[in-house]
Every structure is written in structure tokens, then in C-alpha cells.
Amino acid sequence: MTTARRHATLEDVARAAGVSRSTASRVLAESGFASPIARERVRDAADRLGYVPNAAARALVRGAGVRLLVAVAGTSPGVLDDSYLDQVVSTTAQVCAPYGLGVTVAWVPLDQPGQLARLADDRAVAGLVLVNTTEALLDVVPRRLHGRTASIGIGSTAVPSVDIDNGGGTSAIVRHLYAAGRRRIAMVTGPAWLACSRRSVEAYRGLLREAGLPVREVAGDFSAARGRSAAREVLHRWPDTDAIVGISDATALGVIDQLRADGVRVPADVAVTGFDDIPLASVTALTTASHPVRRIAAAAATMVLEQRPAPPTTMFPSSLVLRESA
Amino acid sequence: MTTARRHATLEDVARAAGVSRSTASRVLAESGFASPIARERVRDAADRLGYVPNAAARALVRGAGVRLLVAVAGTSPGVLDDSYLDQVVSTTAQVCAPYGLGVTVAWVPLDQPGQLARLADDRAVAGLVLVNTTEALLDVVPRRLHGRTASIGIGSTAVPSVDIDNGGGTSAIVRHLYAAGRRRIAMVTGPAWLACSRRSVEAYRGLLREAGLPVREVAGDFSAARGRSAAREVLHRWPDTDAIVGISDATALGVIDQLRADGVRVPADVAVTGFDDIPLASVTALTTASHPVRRIAAAAATMVLEQRPAPPTTMFPSSLVLRESA
DNA sequence: TTGTAAGCGTTATCAT
DNA sequence: ATGATAACGCTTACAA
Numbered sequence: 150m151t152t153a154r155r156h157a158t159l160e161d162v163a164r165a166a167g168v169s170r171s172t173a174s175r176v177l178a179e180s181g182f183a184s185p186i187a188r189e190r191v192r193d194a195a196d197r198l199g200y201v202p203n204a205a206a207r208a209l210v211r212g213a214g215v216r217l218l219v220a221v222a223g224t225s226p227g228v229l230d231d232s233y234l235d236q237v238v239s240t241t242a243q244v245c246a247p248y249g250l251g252v253t254v255a256w257v258p259l260d261q262p263g264q265l266a267r268l269a270d271d272r273a274v275a276g277l278v279l280v281n282t283t284e285a286l287l288d289v290v291p292r293r294l295h296g297r298t299a300s301i302g303i304g305s306t307a308v309p310s311v312d313i314d315n316g317g318g319t320s321a322i323v324r325h326l327y328a329a330g331r332r333r334i335a336m337v338t339g340p341a342w343l344a345c346s347r348r349s350v351e352a353y354r355g356l357l358r359e360a361g362l363p364v365r366e367v368a369g370d371f372s373a374a375r376g377r378s379a380a381r382e383v384l385h386r387w388p389d390t391d392a393i394v395g396i397s398d399a400t401a402l403g404v405i406d407q408l409r410a411d412g413v414r415v416p417a418d419v420a421v422t423g424f425d426d427i428p429l430a431s432v433t434a435l436t437t438a439s440h441p442v443r444r445i446a447a448a449a450a451t452m453v454l455e456q457r458p459a460p461p462t463t464m465f466p467s468s469l470v471l472r473e474s475a
Numbered sequence: 476m477t478t479a480r481r482h483a484t485l486e487d488v489a490r491a492a493g494v495s496r497s498t499a500s501r502v503l504a505e506s507g508f509a510s511p512i513a514r515e516r517v518r519d520a521a522d523r524l525g526y527v528p529n530a531a532a533r534a535l536v537r538g539a540g541v542r543l544l545v546a547v548a549g550t551s552p553g554v555l556d557d558s559y560l561d562q563v564v565s566t567t568a569q570v571c572a573p574y575g576l577g578v579t580v581a582w583v584p585l586d587q588p589g590q591l592a593r594l595a596d597d598r599a600v601a602g603l604v605l606v607n608t609t610e611a612l613l614d615v616v617p618r619r620l621h622g623r624t625a626s627i628g629i630g631s632t633a634v635p636s637v638d639i640d641n642g643g644g645t646s647a648i649v650r651h652l653y654a655a656g657r658r659r660i661a662m663v664t665g666p667a668w669l670a671c672s673r674r675s676v677e678a679y680r681g682l683l684r685e686a687g688l689p690v691r692e693v694a695g696d697f698s699a700a701r702g703r704s705a706a707r708e709v710l711h712r713w714p715d716t717d718a719i720v721g722i723s724d725a726t727a728l729g730v731i732d733q734l735r736a737d738g739v740r741v742p743a744d745v746a747v748t749g750f751d752d753i754p755l756a757s758v759t760a761l762t763t764a765s766h767p768v769r770r771i772a773a774a775a776a777t778m779v780l781e782q783r784p785a786p787p788t789t790m791f792p793s794s795l796v797l798r799e800s801a
Numbered sequence: 802t803t804g805t806a807a808g809c810g811t812t813a814t815c816a817t
Numbered sequence: 818a819t820g821a822t823a824a825c826g827c828t829t830a831c832a833a
Binding site for chain 2: 802803804805806808809810811
């Protein structure tokens with residue numbers, strides 16, 4: 150171990166190996182020709198000197214970028230304060246580490262998708278992962294980043310996506326409710342601008358219509374607070390409701406809380422279901438659908454890092470988790 | 476909106492503003508002199524052209540690095556799969572974004588602190604945030620990164636830290652238990668290598684000894700699983716135990732779960748407390764101590780980004796949250 | 802106050 | 818197969 154040596158550069162390695170910088174570069178980057186002898190000597194010198202390529206220099210000359218941007222659409226910067234997003238960012242950072250890439254998060258105002266262009270127009274941005282993706286967002290992905298972008302949610306011809314089968318998941322939930330004898334099934338929906346939310350709603354509607362049951366929708370926003378007020382709204386408008394489908398676990402938990410506070414028994418009087426299977430769900434015995442968030446995020450990140458032609462959409466299954474609330 | 480324009484460089488801005496590159500640089504970097512007229516023209520040109528500085532180029536010339544490394548000590552890579560860490564990483568990424576820095580996470584094996592040197596010896600690393608910090612880890616922070624490192628947990632003369640008052644938090648909990656009439660208070664501890672865990676244990680011991688009460692410790696590891704087995708162990712060794720202090724909320728939840736399964740009433744027979752106040756805690760009515768994880772992480776990140784002489788240790792308070800479990 | 806010019810560490814295009 | 822040499826976009830003495 151040398152002590153206070155300055156950081157070794159490619160030049161140092163080349164000199165130590167008795168070759169030119171170009172040769173050293175070729176060997177170390179595994180591109181272009183080099184004699185076996187040169188190879189060996191360069192490799193040798195490199196790890197003797199503890200050579201670590203300078204990411205900034207590399208990125209500069211290649212125009213490649215040094216970090217991956219996780220862009221999240223939402224109505225307020227508050228979307229960044231969310232445990233789901235935490236998982237996505239953290240997982241992305243773990244996947245990026247071996248590639249020498251860092252991760253950044255940013256909020257893109259829902260009504261100004263163009264902001265994405267500003268953020269992504271930075272040459273330092275090597276790739277893009279879209280979260281809460283909207284069609285408008287997909288449209289403003291800079292051309293430079295085509296092939297280096299993946300979406301968690303909906304995709305487009307230019308942007309491959311990793312998605313959850315929200316429709317299938319919701320269908321499974323509704324079917325379970327039906328099988329359990331529920332016939333007055335209401336739903337607390339999510340923001341209409343979110344495709345994943347729309348798909349859940351559509352699955353719900355489709356199934357109920359097919360079964361000749363009444364559709365009872367109340368607008369929600371994923372939050373527990375809205376779940377509480379929505380519970381009251383539902384029972385006020387349709388007192389005979391016997392099941393409430395929540396668009397998220399938080400919403401469902403809010404619903405249950407309010408219901409019980411109002412003396413309504415869950416699931417005896419009203420069954421309640423959630424969506425996502427957050428840790429809280431198992432403790433509160435919430436019946437819900439489970440989704441592998443970490444694997445999904447890792448898949449998205451890997452897509453942009455490996456950038457091999459990916460299938461337009463990779464669907465991850467939604468699996469029903471039966472517990473006590475329904 | 477121009478369409479397929481090439482990305483604007485500093486040169487472009489300078490030309491558009493009718494000044495030299497250096498002047499433009501000075502204005503945009505807010506360093507050095509520039510006439511008001513020049514300032515205005517450069518600023519103008521910059522945002523007319525949508526100029527975004529190239530982080531790689533900047534990092535290269537400054538030798539500054541392009542990402543912040545969050546290094547986590549632990550016995551296995553499993554430490555990376557943790558919601559607390561998720562929050563730290565995500566918050567760090569949010570704080571770093573405006574600085575044009577990305578974030579990376581890495582695991583440092585507890586028994587090979589030297590691994591940190593390998594990771595941090597990369598010039599691309601602009602700063603370091605240590606998590607689950609040990610003394611050994613503090614010792615191997617490369618000199619280059621002194622002044623650019625912050626620790627969440629213990630610190631050293633070279634590394635400022637952001638810490639939680641674990642001792643105070645635990646004391647408050649134990650005092651509450653005592654005030655509530657509990658006299659046979661056991662504790663499920665955490666890994667001894669973690670300073671924060673040791674401090675909690677010491678606070679617990681100190682208070683009990685002072686009060687002339689018996690010390691009853693069982694080794695734990697923060698997990699809920701260990702909480703379960705520990706609950707049995709405690710009641711087996713000391714059947715008259717009337718309170719169990721958990722080193723973490725997960726542990727406490729495990730304890731409660733096992734206790735109830737074994738027909739022990741909580742808190743009637745045995746009071747149980749946690750530590751951290753995770754979202755689950757409020758739902759399960761767990762009495763615990765609350766800590767502002769996001770603010771702590773933000774403080775640590777800000778320290779390395781701003782690198783103004785920070786106080787050696789910034790303590791964040793631990794605040795008692797009384798609920799039903801104790 | 803402003804401009805000129807010399808790098809920062811790599812990669813890539815050429816001749817050789 | 819190898820080595821000059823010219824970028825990449827920016828900062829910063831230093832000169833004017």
C-alpha cells in the first residue's frame with residue numbers, strides 16, 4: 150500500500166506499462182487492438198497502481214452522462230415524500246452503483262410536463278426512469294435519451310415500460326368480493342391522470358357491469374385522509390354498500406378507520422380491500438394485492454443501463470393476498 | 476421552443492452575449508468580476524438558449540467528483556434492503572439534485588472496513604455519507620474526503636456527525652415505564668457493534684441501577700423475528716417481567732405479537748415499547764420514541780455539500796410518543 | 802473589467 | 818499493433 154500517492158491516471162498507467170496512453174486506453178476499455186504483451190503489462194500496471202478510471206473525464210469525452218434521473222410526475226413536490234418512491238430511488242441507486250452512475254430524483258409538475266425537458270437536457274443525465282408516467286410526459290422525453298429511458302407504468306413506442314397488471318389485480322379483488330357474497334361494491338378511485346389508477350377503475354366497472362351490479366365510485370387520491378372522508382361519502386350516498394375497494398392500502402386503511410369509528414363492522418358489515426401490500430397491510434390484516442416494487446424498479450433501471458432492445462412492456466403480476474378485512 | 480438545436484455550451488452563450496467564454500463562466504458561476512452589462516447579457520443569453528452547465532466537464536476541471544456515496548456498514552448486503560435506508564438515500568438524492576450530484580449506495584462489510592477505501596478512492600466520489608457508522612469506518616475515510624464526509628451516527632474529529640439522542644430517548648421511555656409503576660423492566664438490545672444501540676443499552680442500565688431495579692437484557696438484532704423469540708426468552712428467564720423495552724419498533728412489534736399469541740396481555744400484563752416511530756407504530760398503537768429521519772439525512776447531506784465548518788456533532792432529539800402499548 | 806490560453810483525464814481519429 | 822493529436826466543456830491563472 151502506497152501512502153499519500155496521488156490518484157493514478159491513465160497516463161501513469163501507460164508510463165508504468167511502457168506504452169502510450171492510447172494503447173492503455175484500448176486495453177482498459179476493451180476496445181480496439183492490442184498485443185497480448187501490451188495487454189498484460191497494462192493490466193498489471195493498472196492494478197498495481199490501483200487505477201480507477203475518472204468517470205467525469207470519461208463522461209465528458211463520450212458525452213455519456215454520469216447519473217440517472219428518476220423523474221416523478223405529480224401535482225406537488227409532496228410526491229417526493231413517499232415510501233414507494235423511496236424504494237424506487239434506493240433500488241435504482243443500488244443497481245446503478247456497479248456502473249459508476251449516481252442517481253437523482255426530481256419532481257415534474259403534472260401541468261408542466263415540459264419541465265422534464267429542462268431536467269433531462271443536462272448532458273450529465275445518462276438515463277431516465279419515469280415514475281407516475283403520463284402520456285404527456287412520454288412525449289417530452291428528449292430524443293437524445295431515447296433508448297436510455299424506461300417508464301414505471303405506461304410506456305410508448307419510444308419508451309419501454311415496466312408495469313403492474315393493475316387491471317388483473319383489481320379484477321381478482323372484485324371477484325373475490327363477489328365470491329364472498331358481496332353485491333354492493335363501491336370503489337374509492339385514484340387520480341384520473343394516472344393510467345394505473347384508470348386501469349383499476351376500468352377493471353372494476355367492467356366486472357360489475359358484467360355481473361349486473363351497480364357501479365359506485367367516489368374520487369380519491371391514494372391518501373388515507375381521503376379514505377376516511379370517502380368512507381362517509383360512500384355510506385351516505387349508498388347506505389347498503391357491503392364492500393369498499395380502495396385504490397391503495399393507505400386509502401383502505403383510512404376507510405377502515407372511519408368505518409370502525411362510525412360503528413360499522415369490518416368485514417362483517419362492509420368488507421374493505423387495499424392495493425400494494427405495504428408492510429402495514431399485513432399487520433392490520435388488510436386484504437390486498439401485492440406487488441414486487443423493488444424488482445420492478447430494478448427492472449426499469451436495468452433497462453436503461455443495459456439498453457438492449459427491451460420488449461415494449463414488461464408486466465409484473467399482481468397477486469391477491471387474502472387477510473381479514475375482506 | 477427551438478426544435479432539434481444542439482445542446483448549448485458555455486461557448487454558445489458567450490458568443491450570443493458577445494463576450495468571452497471566461498466572462499460568461501464568471502457570471503454564471505457567480506465567481507469573479509463582471510460588469511453589470513455583461514452580467515445581464517450573459518444571463519439573458521443563457522436562459523434564452525436554455526443553457527445547462529455540463530456537470531461532467533465541471534467536475535473534471537475542478538477534480539470535484541460527480542456523485543455522493545452513501546456507505547452503509549453491516550454484516551450482510553441485506554442492510555441495503557431496509558426502509559430506513561431507503562429514506563436516507565431518497566432524501567439524499569433530493570438534496571443533491573440542485574447541486575447536480577447523483578447518489579450511490581454501497582454496503583461495507585462490517586469486518587472489512589477497508590472496503591470503504593476502495594469505494595471512496597474513486598475521484599468521481601464528491602462526498603461521503605456514512606450510515607451505521609463504526610469507529611473502524613471513521614478511521615478509513617480517505618484524507619481526500621475529509622471535510623466532504625458526514626456520518627449519521629457517531630463521528631470523529633475528522634468527520635462531523637448527525638446523531639440521534641438515543642440515550643435521552645431510551646431514558647425517557649424507561650422513566651415513563653417506571654412512572655407507570657413498572658418495576659421489572661427487560662430490554663431486547665441491538666447489535667453491540669452499533670454505537671446507537673450501545674447508548675440505548677447504557678441508558679437503560681444506568682437508570683435501572685440507579686433505581687435499584689434488576690437489569691434484564693436479551694441480545695437482539697433490530698428484527699421482528701428476534702423480537703418474537705426474545706419475548707419468550709425474557710418470560711422464560713424472568714417470569715415476573717412487567718415491561719419489555721425494544722431496541723426498535725420492529726423488535727417491539729415482534730415482542731407484542733409473540734406475547735399476545737402466548738396469552739399475555741399487552742399492556743395489562745407486560746408493557747412494550749419500541750424505538751423510531753415507523754408508520755406501523757401509530758397503527759399498532761405502539762408507545763415509542765420518534766425521530767426525524769428525513770431531516771437527519773438532509774442535514775448530513777447538506778453538511779457534505781456545503782462543507783462549511785460544521786459542529787462536530789449535531790444532535791437530533793428523540794421524542795417520546797405515548798400510545799397504548801405502554 | 803475582460804480576454805487568452807492552459808489544462809482536467811479520457812476516448813477516438815488518424816497516420817505510422 | 819501502436820502512438821501522436823485533437824476534441825469533450827468547463828474553470829482559472831495570468832495578461833491586457
